Amino acid sequence: MAKSAARQPVPARRADAERNIAAILEAGTRLLSADPTASVADIAKAAGVGRVTLYGHFPSREALVDAVLDHAVEVADAVLADDSLDTVPAPEAMARLLRSSWEVLDRHRRLFLAADRVLATERIREHHERPLRRVERLIVRGQRAGEFRTDLPPGWLVTTFFSIIHSAAQEREAGRLAPEEVEQVLTKTMLSLLARP
Amino acid sequence: MAKSAARQPVPARRADAERNIAAILEAGTRLLSADPTASVADIAKAAGVGRVTLYGHFPSREALVDAVLDHAVEVADAVLADDSLDTVPAPEAMARLLRSSWEVLDRHRRLFLAADRVLATERIREHHERPLRRVERLIVRGQRAGEFRTDLPPGWLVTTFFSIIHSAAQEREAGRLAPEEVEQVLTKTMLSLLARP
Numbered sequence: 001m002a003k004s005a006a007r008q009p010v011p012a013r014r015a016d017a018e019r020n021i022a023a024i025l026e027a028g029t030r031l032l033s034a035d036p037t038a039s040v041a042d043i044a045k046a047a048g049v050g051r052v053t054l055y056g057h058f059p060s061r062e063a064l065v066d067a068v069l070d071h072a073v074e075v076a077d078a079v080l081a082d083d084s085l086d087t088v089p090a091p092e093a094m095a096r097l098l099r100s101s102w103e104v105l106d107r108h109r110r111l112f113l114a115a116d117r118v119l120a121t122e123r124i125r126e127h128h129e130r131p132l133r134r135v136e137r138l139i140v141r142g143q144r145a146g147e148f149r150t151d152l153p154p155g156w157l158v159t160t161f162f163s164i165i166h167s168a169a170q171e172r173e174a175g176r177l178a179p180e181e182v183e184q185v186l187t188k189t190m191l192s193l194l195a196r197p
Numbered sequence: 198m199a200k201s202a203a204r205q206p207v208p209a210r211r212a213d214a215e216r217n218i219a220a221i222l223e224a225g226t227r228l229l230s231a232d233p234t235a236s237v238a239d240i241a242k243a244a245g246v247g248r249v250t251l252y253g254h255f256p257s258r259e260a261l262v263d264a265v266l267d268h269a270v271e272v273a274d275a276v277l278a279d280d281s282l283d284t285v286p287a288p289e290a291m292a293r294l295l296r297s298s299w300e301v302l303d304r305h306r307r308l309f310l311a312a313d314r315v316l317a318t319e320r321i322r323e324h325h326e327r328p329l330r331r332v333e334r335l336i337v338r339g340q341r342a343g344e345f346r347t348d349l350p351p352g353w354l355v356t357t358f359f360s361i362i363h364s365a366a367q368e369r370e371a372g373r374l375a376p377e378e379v380e381q382v383l384t385k386t387m388l389s390l391l392a393r394p
Binding site: 113116117119120121122125149151152153155156159160162163164166167170171174176177185188189192193195197 | 318
């Protein structure tokens with residue numbers, strides 16, 4: 001590129017930056033979902049940007065993984081949007097939400113493991129705020145309808161959803177749960193937890 | 198110290214090293230359980246050793262936190278040893294094991310958070326191998342006696358114990374669970390999960 005960035009007009013530079021960031025996040029999601037140890041250099045190469053450009057946007061591997069996780073959860077949250085969940089009984093809606101959540105988490109479980117290595121669990125949870133709001137709405141609806149237990153706070157039941165589905169990803173990756181058994185194990189576990197005692 | 202390490206006979210040097218390591222692990226457990234961001238320099242000072250000595254044994258903060266966690270779990274595991282658990286019904290034994298596990302985890306929850314920031318969950322779990330064997334023995338006994346469900350694999354039920362008790366530590370630290378409610382929340386959660394459907 002003969003033209004230096006400094007000579008471009010400001011809107012063009014901003015559009016370049018946005019394109020680069022989008023390419024980095026897309027490549028980061030793809031590479032880290034295949035291999036949680038994928039390097040910053042590999043991600044820059046796959047995104048078609050230089051390492052200096054990448055580090056200009058994301059100053060460390062931790063910052064990059066943090067942004068990639070946020071991006072992947074945002075995309076995943078759009079997949080989970082399903083208005084028909086509001087019209088079926090809460091236990092059935094929970095089974096369906098668990099299944100769709102697991103499908104998307106399973107595809108990205110290595111990205112989640114990459115995040116687990118460099119980010120605190122509390123931070124990973126912050127990135128899941130939007131999908132966890134879906135879980136909370138459903139749990140509160142089930143509690144109001146008398147379909148779910150009310151002797152445990154809804155916030156704690158949301159936490160168990162987050163914690164159990166991510167544990168399943170760890171178990172699946174460590175080979176302690178077979179791919180074909182995860183969905184049934186998760187459904188049984190979560191519905192037992194939510195059932196009225 | 199006027200006497201150089203090189204002039205000491207080998208057994209004396211080894212005894213010095215062992216004393217230093219023990220002091221570092223003890224100080225690390227104490228400081229990180231109070232503040233998960235405690236620095237390597239603070240831990241060296243509290244242990245009465247120089248930073249060079251500390252880095253000689255633990256080349257990075259990650260290696261130090263890893264060793265401190267291993268040490269703390271070893272001490273905790275000794276506290277959990279209670280032969281009387283083998284003679285009461287499995288659900289009662291589970292409630293008692295949860296309570297004693299929570300007591301010790303709650304005391305060290307900030308050390309666990311320090312570990313969570315720098316170690317993968319899989320590694321943290323490896324350090325808990327011994328206490329988790331206690332949990333597994335109890336779950337298998339309850340399954341054989343018909344007191345616990347058998348439609349979920351014991352290994353997965355052990356994982357839920359590990360995951361739920363550590364989630365409670367996160368929730369407690371984030372102020373989302375009150376200290377006085379944790380024990381009851383944990384007992385209800387785990388016993389619902391283990392009950393025959």
